[in-house]
Amino acid sequence: MASKVSFIDAVKGRRSVYALNKEAPISDAAIEQLVKDTVLSVPSFFNTQTTRVIVLLKDEHDKFWNTLVSGILKPAVPEDQWEATAGKLGAFGAGYGTILFYEDPEPVLALQKAYPIYADHMPTWSEHTSAMHQFVLWAGLEAEGFGANLQHYHPLIDAKVAEEWKVPGNWKLRAQLVFGGKAGEANEKTFKPIEERVFVHGK
Secondary structure, X not given: OOOOOOHHHHHHHOOEOOOEEOOOOOOHHHHHHHHHHHHHHOOOHHHOOOEEEEEEEOHHHHHHHHHHHHHHHOOOOOHHHHHHHHHHHHXXXXXXXXXXXXXXXXXXXXXXXXXXXXHHHHHHHHHHHHXXXXXXXXXXXXXXXXXXXXXXXXOOOHHHHHHXXXXXXXXXXXXXXXXXXXXOOOOOOOOOOHHHOOOOOOO
8 A cells, every 4th residue: 555654653543533524535446455455464363264344335335324224223222312323323424435344154163173172262263353354454544544433233234234235144244344534533542551551571
């Protein structure tokens, strides 16, 4: 990518930005390349390569939030809470795109049979794989000038999403990364003392 931001600066800059707009600092082709580079380069346990990614841009992004998710949640949310929920969904819909992160369980099942001593841990390792992809793409979008926030409306939306975008039924939806131009700044973040979180021995 053309970004001049260092990796650690992208990590430091990555925040939850909820005020988004439909301005894109890079082209759709560059977004697609960022996603492909991430999926090819981020590690996975036993090199299982279980992460599957669906990218929704422009009208497809709008359909996801303004029609599909909204249509599912409205009858499920108490009437007196709907206004606040609708406001949140509208803020997500105001963005440029959404990345859906899935995990394919088939490689995990095969490894569980091959290595039964580790079988109980493998679903957790699959979650680690997904989380790494989520983080790298979040930081990568930040480095390119986007704002983003991570959402979790599964499993309520799973069936409708699978039907709309022809997602294999066994894939597991794990997160939805909303991104767009920054229409505002992230909220202030507080930090616990680093001395309580990092311990170095042997220096």
